Amino acid sequence: MANGVWHTGYGIEINLSLPDLGHPYRPDLLQEITARVSERDPQLLECLAHHDNRECLSESGGKSPWMFVRRGRVGGRRPLVASHLPITHKATPQESAQHKATKERVVATAGRYGLDAAAEVPVANRRSVSDAVVTGPAGLRIGWEIQYHHLSPSSVHRRSVNAVEHGITPLWVAKDRTASLIDRAPWVRVDDMPWRDIADGKEMVIRGGYRHLEVWRCVPSSERHCLVSDGAGHCDAIHADWFVPALCLPERKPVLIEDLVLRSATGESVPVYVPSRGSGRAGRHMWVSAADRALWEEIVDGKTPLPTAPADEDDDVITFTEQEIDRSCRAGEDGWFAGDARPLRDLAQPTGGFTLPRLPPQRPGDSTRITPVERAAASAALGCPPWELGLCAGCRQMMRRHGPNAAMYCNVCRADLNGR
Template sequence: MANGVWHTGYGIEINLSLPDLGHEGRPDLLREITASVAERDPQLLECLAHHEGRECLSESGGKSPWMFVRRGRVGGRRPLVASHLPITHKATPAESAQHKATKERVVETAARYGLDAESEVPAANRRTVSDAVVTGPGGKRIGWEIQYHHLSPSTVFRRSANAVDHGITPLWVAKDRTASLIDRAPWARVDDMPWKDIADGKEMLIRGGYRHLEVWKCVPSSERHCLLSDGAGHCGEIHADWFVPALCLPQRKPVHIEDLVLQSATGESVPVYVPSRGNGRAGRHMWVSADDCALWEELVGEKEPLPTAPAQEDDDVITFAEQEIDRSCRAGEDGWLVSDARPFRDFDQPTGGITLPRMPVRRSRGATWVTPVERAAAAAALGCQPWELGPCAGCGQLMHRYGRLAPMYCRGCRTALNGR
């Protein structure tokens, strides 16, 4: 990998360690050289050694003198580095078998449920091909993308945007918690299983990418921690957050890949995007139940659309060391610029959630004192229906007041009355 390349189109030398790449008058140069090779001339970028007539180790080894540019990962830094083509990852036999078995399992599952399903479906503009497209009874189309090896974030976003433009909801499948597709589009993570187990129908759980909404009142009796005080104390307000099934209270049943095939096509499960709240990430993509999605939209007061442009995350910020160009061909050399291990992107922890005002109390008799959002949040936190809410006969705080066996007084008032 090198820190300099020759641009055959402009006839210029590019220093990848400089913020302006050595050409202040070309503001679009970075975008041009980092574009996918499929979208540009493969011979746009050339090894400097080859251009200067010196030995190109890649070409002498029977490979290409042409190059591509990507972000490296070294000691927490993200320098731009140039590597020789080809860049296409060649799947190992095991990866290819896993990919094929998963794709066939999705298609076969859809057929068992009476859904239409096809494999290797090209988009209308022929720019992308979905591994499988499952069509629900209402015409909803889910494009399954089985991605068991690394793919650049820009490619994930581009292919996802192209699918959405053609009426297909993308659903990316990964097996690695470091996969770059995680939280760049609707996704699900499964176990790294032998292809034969996948083909034989062994239990295939969704380990990441599917969550449930939980709403709770932050009081001492709550099993949940306070979102506002780092787990210390109780604020008395209402919190709402998303949890993986294993961390729900009580614990929810795990979601199987067969469940997601059916529910995504019928609309019982839908993709949701939750923007980050101070954690430095662009946001979380997740699959959730339609009921949870409706409640969330009611609580936050709006529907958050899927991102229309890729957001730059802290981990993607390029580092420019401002060095001299190393003019040697580094093809095939180990240890010159070793990439750090990819960081985890799939975290089991909650998303950060939202906090709503504390349970309101009656302001005056006959006044409208509960907003729709407050009512929805309180009903979810108290585990009752919105029409079963009412004021405590003692303090006036909103509580589960009506319905079978519902008390007249809240727990605090009952405790106070019993202690007299």
Template sequence: MEHGITPLWVTKDRTASLIDRAPWARVDDMPWKDIADGKEMAIRGGYRHLEVWKCVASSERHCLVSEGAGHCGAIHADWFVPALCLPEKKPVFIEDLVLRSATGENVPVYVPGRIGGRAGRHMWVSAADRALWEEIGDEKTPLPAAPVEEGDDVITFDEQEIDRTCRAGEDGRFAGADRPLRDLDQPTGGLTFPRLPVRRSGDPARVTPVERAAASAALGCPPWELGSCADCGRLMRRYGWDAAMYCNVCRSVLNGR
């Protein structure tokens, strides 16, 4: 990491201690013959997609503020594993992640814990998702220089002699003491904001596909009706039937004058 190289730890165990302490990925426990034959290894944990939605009654996702008890009308953003995305996304293969991490298409993100419990989450995401996350959250959280110690880890001791026998190549499953699951599939890092943030650049040509899709979902209009507010540059419903040149905030200010 001192030389600008990002590590990628791969595990097959959902209780591995390296999970969320460094950029990681979990794959299935495949027989070595399948790996030697070139079978692709799908990532089951450690890779997520950012989804943004408007919290209304018609939304397929529940409210992050009321925990599903109602709808706040705000805009939510959260990270989901591919299987829990709407619509469901295809899994990413470990070979593709290695290649895309070298080309910069996939990047690591560290999301600090906001509500007690875990200290934070490491995850691999697309570069476009990270750019959108940093813009809507107005934050850039670098990877921690050292693993963050967590208070919820428990050291166990079963009062048995250490088994020093190498079992590589043997059939069967061999496990030590029980450890808590660290690879959890729940959404993580949720943010809630009252409206879409002001873009740092008012140039419509620099709107990424991810930003356009997020704004389309939040505003409830087709992507081709999106445009920039004539005053502040915020993405809004600029074209189509009954559209406007100014967003609601700017229009209120102008009307007040």
């Protein structure tokens, strides 16, 4: 990979480490050289060594002297680098076998459930092909994208948008916790299994990307930490957050890939996007139960549709180091600008959640001040149906006041009364 390239159309040398690429009077140059090869002349960008009639390692190795430009990764920076065509990742035999076995397993599972499924389905405009499309009884189409090697965030975004525009819900499958597709689109992660185990039907657990909604009252007896006080103390509010099955209280059963094939096609499991509290752009994509998503949307008082974030995300921002051009051919030298190890993206931590404020004290008969959202959240937090809810006779906070094992006072008030 190199930091310089020759533009055959303009007959100019481009320095990829400079903010203006060395040509301040060509403001559209960056957009032109980073366009997809399918949308431009494949011979637009040339290896500088080849242009200078010096040895081009790629050409001497039987490959192309023509190049493409992408973002590299080194020390947390994202410099532009030039690499030789062909630009696509060539899957290893192991990756190819895993990919094929997973795709076939999805299609076979759908068939056993009586669902329509097909492999290698071109999207209507033929700009992309889904590895498998499973169609549910109500016509819901799920496009399974088995991605066991690195794919750029912009490619994930582009292909996901293309699928949604043609009535397909994308479902990306990764095996690596550093995969760039994580949280760029609806996704799940499975184990890195030998292809024979996948083909033979060995249990295939969803390790990441599927979560459950938990709602709890933030009181001293709660097993959960407070979301608004950094875990210190209790605020008496109602919290809601998303957890992987292993971190639920009590722990939930893991979801298998067969479960998700059926539930996603029938609408029992659905994608949801939860923006981070500190950033309007960042957030979590996840698969959840339809009931959990409905409760979440009621609690946050609105729907959270899938984002339409630009293809250039935070870690795609270009870094310009302003260096001299290295005119040597760097084909095959993966260590030069190859980049640091990708960071973990599949993290099991909660999302940051949502907090309903502590209910104001209520006067007898003044139930109109309790909103339907507050009532739904309290019902989930206290684990009882809404008709069993009532107000504590002491603090006037909502509690389980009616039905079996009900009481007149909440736990806090009972503790105060017992201590007197």
